[in-house]
Each structure stands twice: as structure tokens, then as C-alpha cells.
Amino acid sequence: MATQTGITISAPDAPFTIVTTVPRPTPGPTQALVKSLAVGINPVDPMQHHTGLLVTSYPAILGSDFAGVVLEAGSGCTRLKPGDYVYGCAPLGQNTFTPFQETFLVEENVVLKALGREGVDVEGLAGVGAGLFTAGLCLLAGMGLELSPDGTKAAEKDEWVVVLGGTGTVGQFAVQIARACGFKVAASCSPAKAEIAIKNGATATFNNRGGADEQVASIKEITGGNFGRIFDASTYGYGVMVAALEEASTAESKYLTSVDDWSPFNTPASIKEYRAELGHLGRLDEPIGAAVTKDIASWISTFEAHLAAGTLKPVEYQVVDGVGWDKVIEGINQQEAGPAKKIIVRTQTE
Ligand SMILES: NC(=O)c1ccc[n+]([C@@H]2O[C@H](COP(=O)([O-])OP(=O)(O)OC[C@H]3O[C@@H](n4cnc5c(N)ncnc54)[C@H](OP(=O)(O)O)[C@@H]3O)[C@@H](O)[C@H]2O)c1
Structure with a gap:
């Protein structure tokens, strides 16, 4: 089994640990495997760390907002292909979908795609999803x-x-x-x-x-x-x-x-x-999860059109210095201190 680097916690409130033994997920037909390039930190990240809110298994890999590049697209994908830049918000607490790891899965119907590769602002896009x-x-x-x-x-x-x-x-x-x-x-x-x-x-x-x-x-x-x-x-x-x-x-x-x-x-x-x-989001076995997922899927192309046209724009952000998984932990600490702007962390270089 291929493994990769990620940040795990072993229990609610346990320290973040950077490990190299996270199983690398394989995309299903309508999913893509995405390389994490940047993450946006949300209030929910420290909350999940401390309380285990919405975490489905331990050791848990957290993360919510992300931007990355598609490495592999499932056989049934119609919107995504390798090389596409994507961004959005992960289904919380589900280890194969969360972005505090080298690669993770996205369902192609609830992920935003940057329309065009020129001038893609990966950091700005990483602050869009949850908001x-x-x-x-x-x-x-x-x-x-x-x-x-x-x-x-x-x-x-x-x-x-x-x-x-x-x-x-x-x-x-x-x-x-x-x-x-x-x-x-x-x-x-x-x-x-x-x-x-x-x-x-x-x-x-x-x-x-x-x-x-x-x-x-x-x-x-x-x-x-x-x-x-x-x-x-x-x-x-x-x-x-x-x-x-x-x-x-x-x-x-x-x-x-x-x-x-x-x-x-x-x-x-x-x-x-x-x-x-x-x-x-993504919890299709729950009525509320199915409704939220259906709503968001129905708005993806509209959101993409508004973001491409500039009628919707990424919010202003501050970037944690450096690149890497230790910087994500630094970003979460900054979030807990009460940041002035959305915090973005670069997780890996392209
Ligand atoms: N239920 C959901 O699905 C869902 C999804 C996403 C987020 N959330 C929650 O939504 C909240 C906002 O998330 P966010 O990412 O936008 O956070 P954020 O960027 O930190 O924004 C916090 C907002 O709260 C205001 N605020 C802070 N302290 C206040 C006070 N004492 N009185 C009145 N307003 C105050 C801030 O306004 P000023 O700084 O201008 O005072 C700011 O507008 C968080 O609690 C988050 O957990 C819920």
C-alpha cells in the first residue's frame, strides 16, 4: 500500500503529529485524487481538534478549505482531468477527503475548478470553499x-x-x-x-x-x-x-x-x-447531508462563472511564512489567537 505524509491526531485534543504512514487513497469513478498545494484555516479546524466534532475515525486527519491540482481522475469523471486546479471545502472528518495530507480525494460534483491555468492564485482560492x-x-x-x-x-x-x-x-x-x-x-x-x-x-x-x-x-x-x-x-x-x-x-x-x-x-x-x-457535506446517508450536498452541487458551475467573471472574489488573506505540514500547525495556532484575516498555508510546492 502506497503511503504519504500527513498530519494526524490520535484522539480529541491530542497533539498534531506529522507522519509518513498515511495510506494514499485511490479515487472512485466520480472522484479525483488531488495534490494539496494550500489550505485555508477555518474556525472549525481547532474546534475539531479539541472536540472531535464530526470526526468519523482516529487517528484523524483534519482540514477543510483547500486548493490543489488533480493528479488522477476516476473513470467516470466528466469535469476533472489531471492538471486541473481545484478548490473547495472537504467533507469534514472523513480521512480520505481531508487536505492536511499530501493527496486526498474530491467528489467532482462538489469541487470548484479554476477556469484556465493562467495566473491561478492558489493561495486566494484556498480561502474560498467554506466561506x-x-x-x-x-x-x-x-x-x-x-x-x-x-x-x-x-x-x-x-x-x-x-x-x-x-x-x-x-x-x-x-x-x-x-x-x-x-x-x-x-x-x-x-x-x-x-x-x-x-x-x-x-x-x-x-x-x-x-x-x-x-x-x-x-x-x-x-x-x-x-x-x-x-x-x-x-x-x-x-x-x-x-x-x-x-x-x-x-x-x-x-x-x-x-x-x-x-x-x-x-x-x-x-x-x-x-x-x-x-x-x-458529503454525508449522503443523512437527510441534511444529502440536501446540503445536492444544493452545493447545483451551484458549482454558477459559482465558477461568478469567480471567473470577478462578480465573486476570494477574500483578503494572510499567508503563513514557508511551506510544509509544520506550517499548517502554525496556522491553526494563529487561528486560535484570533487572526486579522483569513489564514492560508502553503502545504507543498508544485
Ligand atoms: N454552520 C455552518 O455550516 C458553518 C460553516 C462555516 C462557518 N461556521 C461558523 O460561522 C462563524 C463565522 O465563520 P468565519 O469563518 O466567517 O469566521 P471569521 O472570519 O472569524 O468571522 C467572524 C465574524 O464574527 C464577528 N464577530 C466576532 N466577535 C464578535 C462579537 N463579539 N460580536 C459580534 N460579532 C463578532 C466578526 O466581526 P468583526 O471582526 O468585524 O467584529 C466576523 O464578522 C464561525 O463561528 C464558524 O464556526 C458555521
Whole structure:
């Protein structure tokens, strides 16, 4: 059996260990074997390390966001071939699919392909997967927004979408998607970071550290009540969402969507609620996993078209110095310290 280098943990919270004995996976018919070139670090990576969340077996190989190059494509692949640059978010906790190892598998229907090889920004692409997929789940599946399949921006609408946490990785993609769908966007953030939300297309920003009353008043003042959709990309905004929809919105149809899929919610019946469950991507034996996987598969060509056209863009990132598996561990430590930007680590050279 061919083996390769990867990072393993033997149990929840056990130290990361770099080993050379990881079995190299073989792609099934609709899968490709990808060489890991860069990974993006997500809040879920340290969380999985400490708690074992969604891990299916030990020793476990973690990792979520990735960019890499296809080495081998399964016999039934129609989209991928060797040499293609791909990126996305791995099915969490499933050892053959996770990118903290030399090579890993992707299902070709839920992976993004860089259209064209010229000027591929592997580091930028490694920061796209979880943020874009999660924002897609909350805005497209959860709120019914529609991106044009050809990558063009929709005509401007006289209606607002509110994004709480418009400076985080998920929040930045949410701002971009809402703008590409033609909506005006009111984004909350730390005042010092307002420029990040504006760069992503936010029409107006307000202070996410203000109390709920202050935030609802800001939403009302900015939108004039002309909104029915709020997304919390921060996990801090459930109360603000409910209060804003109940007290400040003039819309007939009301939606709240959230990245928080663990806290108890008690959403009034007049508001449609949706919570992202990206961690269930690829778990086709679970109803939620099947639904998430089907949704993401249905958006892949649309996302590729928007990323190629520049209507959707990678978020700003910071790169850990150097290349290698020890740098991934450094990147996870930086994530735990609270980074200013998305952290990217180069895992291997081409
Ligand atoms: N359920 C799912 O499927 C799913 C998928 C992906 C991510 N997530 C979760 O979604 C969250 C965001 O992920 P991410 O990658 O975008 O993280 P991130 O880049 O670190 O963004 C965090 C966001 O939270 C805001 N924030 C931080 N502290 C806050 C506070 N005290 N009050 C209000 N807002 C605060 C930040 O805004 P400022 O810095 O501007 O204050 C920023 O917008 C994480 O909790 C992650 O675990 C869930």
C-alpha cells in the first residue's frame, strides 16, 4: 500500500503529529485524487481538534478549505482531468477527503475548478470553499436569492439584505452574493473593519458591538424597513435578527438564516428560519447531508462563472511564512489567537 505524509491526531485534543504512514487513497469513478498545494484555516479546524466534532475515525486527519491540482481522475469523471486546479471545502472528518495530507480525494460534483491555468492564485482560492459554500447555503437555499448562472451581476433592486458579521470570511462572501443578486447590503462589523465590508460591496455598515436596540435602530435607519432577509454570519446576532424582523421590517415574507447550527432558537412562526450545516457535506446517508450536498452541487458551475467573471472574489488573506505540514500547525495556532484575516498555508510546492 502506497503511503504519504500527513498530519494526524490520535484522539480529541491530542497533539498534531506529522507522519509518513498515511495510506494514499485511490479515487472512485466520480472522484479525483488531488495534490494539496494550500489550505485555508477555518474556525472549525481547532474546534475539531479539541472536540472531535464530526470526526468519523482516529487517528484523524483534519482540514477543510483547500486548493490543489488533480493528479488522477476516476473513470467516470466528466469535469476533472489531471492538471486541473481545484478548490473547495472537504467533507469534514472523513480521512480520505481531508487536505492536511499530501493527496486526498474530491467528489467532482462538489469541487470548484479554476477556469484556465493562467495566473491561478492558489493561495486566494484556498480561502474560498467554506466561506462561499456557507454563504451560498444561507442566502441561496435559506433565503431564496438567485445568482445568474452566467456570472453576470443582476440589475440593482430597491431592497436590502442585512448581513451580521460582514467582515468575516463567510460574511464577506454573503455580502458579495447579495450584491451580485442585485440587493443593497447593510453589513454589521467592528467599526474599525468597516472598509472590509465596503470593499466586498456593502452599501452601508453599522456597529456589531452595539447593543441589540442600537443595531435594530441602525438597520431601520439604513434600510427604511425595506428588507425581509437577515443573515447572521457571526453567531452573535440571533436576537438582533428576530427583533429587526419583528420591529423594523415592512416586508411580508421574512427570513432569518444563520451559521449557528447548535444554539437553541425559538423563531416566531412569521419568520422562516434556516441554519447552515456545511459540516454535513458529503454525508449522503443523512437527510441534511444529502440536501446540503445536492444544493452545493447545483451551484458549482454558477459559482465558477461568478469567480471567473470577478462578480465573486476570494477574500483578503494572510499567508503563513514557508511551506510544509509544520506550517499548517502554525496556522491553526494563529487561528486560535484570533487572526486579522483569513489564514492560508502553503502545504507543498508544485
Ligand atoms: N454552520 C455552518 O455550516 C458553518 C460553516 C462555516 C462557518 N461556521 C461558523 O460561522 C462563524 C463565522 O465563520 P468565519 O469563518 O466567517 O469566521 P471569521 O472570519 O472569524 O468571522 C467572524 C465574524 O464574527 C464577528 N464577530 C466576532 N466577535 C464578535 C462579537 N463579539 N460580536 C459580534 N460579532 C463578532 C466578526 O466581526 P468583526 O471582526 O468585524 O467584529 C466576523 O464578522 C464561525 O463561528 C464558524 O464556526 C458555521
